[in-house]
Amino acid sequence: MIDSGSVKQMAGHPFDRRDFLKVLGWSGAAVALSGCGNTSVEDGRETVVSYVEANDYMVPGVGVYFNSTCAQCDAGCSINGRVREGRVLKLEGNPDSAINKGRLCGLGQAGVQHHYNPDRVREPLLRNGNKGEAISWEKAYALIAEKLAGVSGEEIAFLSGGVSGHLKVLLGNYLDSLGTKNHFVYEAIAPSVVRAANLKAFGVEMPRYRFDKAQVVLSFGADFLGSWVSPVHFSQQYAQFRKGVNGQRGVLIQVESKMTLTGANADRWLAVKPGTEGVLALGIINALGMATGEVAELVKGYDKARVSRETGVSTGQIDKIAALLKLRSPSLVLAGNAAEGYAHGSQNAAAINLLNQVLGNVGKTIEAPVSVPFPQMVPSKGNTVALKNMNDGLAAGKYKVVFNFAANPVFTAPGAFKFKDNFAKAGFKVAFAHYLDETALQADLVLPLDSALEDWGTQVPEYMTEGAQINIQQPLMERLHANTRGMGDILLGLIKQKKADEYKGFEDYYAYLRGAVLQNKGALGGGGVEDDTFWNDTLTQGIVKLAGTTTSLAAHASAAGLVLPAAAEADEHFPLHLIPGVTASLRDGRHTNQPWLQESPDPLTTIVWDSWVEIHPKKAAELGIVEGDIVQVTSKTGSVKAQVYLFPGIHPEAISIPVGRGHDAMGRYAKGYGVNPFQIMDAVFEAATGELAMHETRVKISKTGQRVLVVKDEGSAGALQMGRKIAGRVSTDQVDLSKEV
Amino acid sequence: MYRFLRFPILLVGLFLAASSFAANSSQPALTTEDSLGPQVQQPIEFPHNRHAGLKDASDPAKGGMEINCQYCHTYARRSAVAGIPPLQKCIGCHQNIESVRNKPRIVELFKYWDAKKAVPWKKVHDLPDFVRFNHERHIKRFVEQQDRPVQEACGYCHGDVKEMTVARRQKSLAMGWCASCHEKDHPVVAEGGTPIAGQAYWYSFQKPAAAVDANTKARGPNDCWQCHK
Known part of the structure; x- marks a missing residue:
């Protein structure tokens, strides 16, 4: 600090540079001292809480690790959580799991923010006008019993996300006890059309894909590194694929109308005219010249000139892809969200599967999957068909009591469904919820759930890898809030209302789970082991590995019934395709209230905390739009306003808005950030499966005159290198294939 | 040459100095070596003197019981933080000591136990959040390697706890105070010339030229990151 002497000295002497630095130094030191004083010391003020009883392994300051299962998506990665002083601090992957082998994606990492989220529901809430009134659990159960009394099974509906394991069994038993068959399983983003096409072509819904064995991967819009099926597992296989078989590095070709994270990693990225993925697949079969019989007959018309005209992919590219696929075998061809999201999505997927078969990939890179030997535990699957059926029932005022669990249809239902209005017609609406999301806000009774890090459970992944496995979910710490309950416990409580005798032996869901696992001890690989030992080992490992049953794989993809529609007519009122972007961190928006996910920049645009409209720079120039312009995107169903981001990775005839943002509920980190493209989706359905064709919505855009600064991580030059040779870039047309491979 | 800057710079300096004084005024003055904490x-006036104090040879009912610090503060040698013993620890002995069972403090203690509630002890020794003091390393060095008495080793920082009832901070625990010890030359062999565990061995690797004997001295770590991680 400056003492009076030095002040006098300076005042009386010429002030030179040295003095200047001295003053700066002293002032700096003074500030530093005040800043680094013992300001955070809490002697005698802060309470230091010790354990009442402590296990030997619990040492303050030293972490303990527990295995459990990630509940952020349904891929079923096993996690290992670090717990210190009874608080879970960090999640990592469990190395024993064949699915994620010790890795965990960003979405999984954010799981702690689901647990500690300040906006969790903490008490059972009963609607009283526009408010939720906290009530006791006894009252909540009594109320459900009262509302269910005299209601027939037909008048009850249960909407849920994908459920598996013992919870699925228990839920099934509860619905049986209510005498209802109205269980609607709804996942807003699910590869349901591809599943149906696979079932037709291979006899299984989801075969095991072996990226690691493939030499070429040709992906039609499958974002397998970001958000498709089991991205953590695929990323590891992808690393193998890149390392190559016999030192030959795998080549990834991505065909899609909007670049995904996987597309950004591809050696060759091809922008295809939206919806023409199937045409391109047939064009490639034609160019390969390997097909015979019926298939050859089918693809005869798909000569290069026609395919190039319809898809916008140059004939040279088609030649190169065909040459590469011929040269390198085995390969793997995938149909993803982008291929299936059209009214003719099944046909697209069928054409792609046919390409796989022509290339002889079935049995090589497409293998038979294994599943757990307990069919009642395999995950229930569903997509918009289920929601549509329920929506129709709701619109007709059919349901007196409606339950909702692990789905947020008010947010994710396409705007054309008018789901919110129809939901209001149900007599009594019960939502099992972690947060007051859009659907829970419409409910009459909200039952607060334990977080995934507080609850017991088992989970069976849909996509198995080496061998089958049942994942164990166990609490990593005590409940944060005294009045939340596990979904299993609630279901057990409800089922006891109907079948008290059958379930009286189970005090809680833990007892039920333990009993159920030990009952099948032999089949789970614990034959001859003491009950306690087996149970403790199971919890320690967090995974039960099983031999599993292998479903046989067929190769009967055929040309029969494969008809691709003529290119869609341009709609002069709504000239652009709307592509809902599925991002790796937000998915369908159920985790948008985890601030890490909002804060982590989108991998392609680097935008944070907001939605954007991706427009091709050429199209933008045509429309006189620049980055940051707020535009109105209007479809037949509705319109949203969002900022523009110029993105060269999108087809000029399409725009893309990411899904997941645009909540008007769900707490402080989700509400009011961005826009929700589900709202403006038209009700166009896939012809064969009846699922929502998510990519079929046509839109127009108009400027609003407002302009904002886009909040993003990339510099002012954007993705352009401004003449700096940071990464060599060459247009895909310029690549000489003979040099490349 | 920079004459025109003299007055503004002086003002800025004065302002910063004054504001930092102002910011400091709500805090106690920097503590000195022997200054006491608050x-x-x-919640319970725990008598450290009764538990850890020296035995009274004439009247065993009066003096202390010379219980090793680490009997209760068992986490100190295992973790960076010493922690507070779990309530279970207190009860473990006291459920068998009928003679003091009805003393008010013990009655209070059992009330917490019966309710299975943790005793809300207040912090006595706290460091700013940007300082990582590691108990385990200090115990390893002084108690295990140099074989010094536990009460002496703990006492370097915590004072003579065996004389206290409720513990009170005795040392400033400020950085200068820590450094005053870390900057001292300490023998690397124990008194009497016995090589201390691995200490002398490792030291000979670092300074092969130097003979390791009773005169060999070394200092505690003085890298910033040792504490400011």
Whole structure:
């Protein structure tokens, strides 16, 4: 600090540079001292809480690790959580799991923010006008019993996300006890059309894909590194694929109308005219010249000139892809969200599967999957068909009591469904919820759930890898809030209302789970082991590995019934395709209230905390739009306003808005950030499966005159290198294939 | 040459100095070596002297019981933080000591136990959040390697706890105070010339030229990151 002497000295002497630095130094030191004083010391003020009883392994300051299962998506990665002083601090992957082998994606990492989220529901809430009134659990159960009394099974509906394991069994038993068959399983983003096409072509819904064995991967819009099926597992296989078989590095070709994270990693990225993925697949079969019989007959018309005209992919590219696929075998061809999201999505997927078969990939890179030997535990699957059926029932005022669990249809239902209005017609609406999301806000009774890090459970992944496995979910710490309950416990409580005798032996869901696992001890690989030992080992490992049953794989993809529609007519009122972007961190928006996910920049645009409209720079120039312009995107169903981001990775005839943002509920980190493209989706359905064709919505855009600064991580030059040779870039047309491979 | 800057710079300097004084005024003055921390009110006035104090040869009912610090503060040698013993620890002995079972403090203690509630002890020794003091390393060095008495080793920082009832901070625990010890030359062999565990061995690797004997001295770590991680 400056003492009076030095002040006098300076005042009386010429002030030179040295003095200047001295003053700066002293002032700096003074500030530093005040800043680094013992300001955070809490002697005698802060309470230091010790354990009442402590296990030997619990040492303050030293972490303990527990295995459990990630509940952020349904891929079923096993996690290992670090717990210190009874608080879970960090999640990592469990190395024993064949699915994620010790890795965990960003979405999984954010799981702690689901647990500690300040906006969790903490008490059972009963609607009283526009408010939720906290009530006791006894009252909540009594109320459900009262509302269910005299209601027939037909008048009850249960909407849920994908459920598996013992919870699925228990839920099934509860619905049986209510005498209802109205269980609607709804996942807003699910590869349901591809599943149906696979079932037709291979006899299984989801075969095991072996990226690691493939030499070429040709992906039609499958974002397998970001958000498709089991991205953590695929990323590891992808690393193998890149390392190559016999030192030959795998080549990834991505065909899609909007670049995904996987597309950004591809050696060759091809922008295809939206919806023409199937045409391109047939064009490639034609160019390969390997097909015979019926298939050859089918693809005869798909000569290069026609395919190039319809898809916008140059004939040279088609030649190169065909040459590469011929040269390198085995390969793997995938149909993803982008291929299936059209009214003719099944046909697209069928054409792609046919390409796989022509290339002889079935049995090589497409293998038979294994599943757990307990069919009642395999995950229930569903997509918009289920929601549509329920929506129709709701619109007709059919349901007196409606339950909702692990789905947020008010947010994710396409705007054309008018789901919110129809939901209001149900007599009594019960939502099992972690947060007051859009659907829970419409409910009459909200039952607060334990977080995934507080609850017991088992989970069976849909996509198995080496061998089958049942994942164990166990609490990593005590409940944060005294009045939340596990979904299993609630279901057990409800089922006891109907079948008290059958379930009286189970005090809680833990007892039920333990009993159920030990009952099948032999089949789970614990034959001859003491009950306690087996149970403790199971919890320690967090995974039960099983031999599993292998479903046989067929190769009967055929040309029969494969008809691709003529290119869609341009709609002069709504000239652009709307592509809902599925991002790796937000998915369908159920985790948008985890601030890490909002804060982590989108991998392609680097935008944070907001939605954007991706427009091709050429199209933008045509429309006189620049980055940051707020535009109105209007479809037949509705319109949203969002900022523009110029993105060269999108087809000029399409725009893309990411899904997941645009909540008007769900707490402080989700509400009011961005826009929700589900709202403006038209009700166009896939012809064969009846699922929502998510990519079929046509839109127009108009400027609003407002302009904002886009909040993003990339510099002012954007993705352009401004003449700096940071990464060599060459247009895909310029690549000489003979040099490349 | 920079004459025109003299007055503004002086003003800025004065302002910064004054504001930092102002910011400091609500805090106690920097503590000196022997300064005491605040007198802390604890929910139960735990008598350290009774537990850790020296035995009274004439009247065993009066003096202390010479219980090793680490019997209760068992986490100190295992973790960076010493922690507070779990309530279970207190009860473990006291459920068998009928003679004091009805003393008010013990009655209070059992009330917490019966309710299975943790005793809300107040912190006595706290460091700013940007300082990582590691108990385990200090115990390893002084108690295990140099074989010094536990009460002496703990006492370097915590003072003579065996004389206290409720513990009170005795040392400033400020960085200068820590450094005053870390900057001292300490023998690397124990008194009497016995090589201390691995210490002398490792030291000979670092300074192969130097003979390791009773005169060999070394200092505690003085890298910033040792504490400011």
